[in-house]
Amino acid sequence: AQSVTQLGSHVSVSEGALVLLRCNYSSSVPPYLFWYVQYPNQGLQLLLKYTSAATLVKGINGFEAEFKKSETSFHLTKPSAHMSDAAEYFCAVSEGNAGNMLTFGGGTRLMVKP
């Protein structure tokens, strides 16, 4: 069985500060990992994904994430927060080639202060 834990349901940063959103996963097979963002009244949009290629993955809007197998982590970072980054962020894991079911974490709401 696979699971995802996102530490911190709410994270607040100042504009221009580093964004760090934490994600730890559990999977019995080599995982595929995803970060999605959800803006108010919208569906989820893919930020980036890890599929066993490079461990440092770059995504849209300046976000990146690093897959660390030893730590079972896939934390999301952005060097400088922008007001438009305020949204809810979801980490998700899939079973890899064994299936296309995604298991989501509980989400982290990012607030950006001016």
Place this chain on the structure above:
Amino acid sequence: ETGVTQTPRHLVMGMTNKKSLKCEQHLGHNAMYWYKQSAKKPLELMFVYNFKEQTENNSVPSRFSPECPNSSHLFLHLHTLQPEDSALYLCASSQAGGLYEQYFGPGTRLTVT
């Protein structure tokens, strides 16, 4: 993003009503999904269809009945719902296989009165 559309965007229904949610994808995908998003709960996968065949039913109550007539359309038929079924219902599509990301629609906000 217009790759996955959902109608209606908002729905209010009584507990004795029957209604249907519709999802359509224009991305040429062969897998479609229904998710339930409730406040303060993780996103819950409800149903998965691969090549029009249901491959996953995540212990969803029978008052929710999915239908996938073709790879581009997915419906969720609702009847005798409960107030706790009020939530945002999201549809997604992808190529089949865990490697591929899912593309989400904007959701239907359902309120059961």
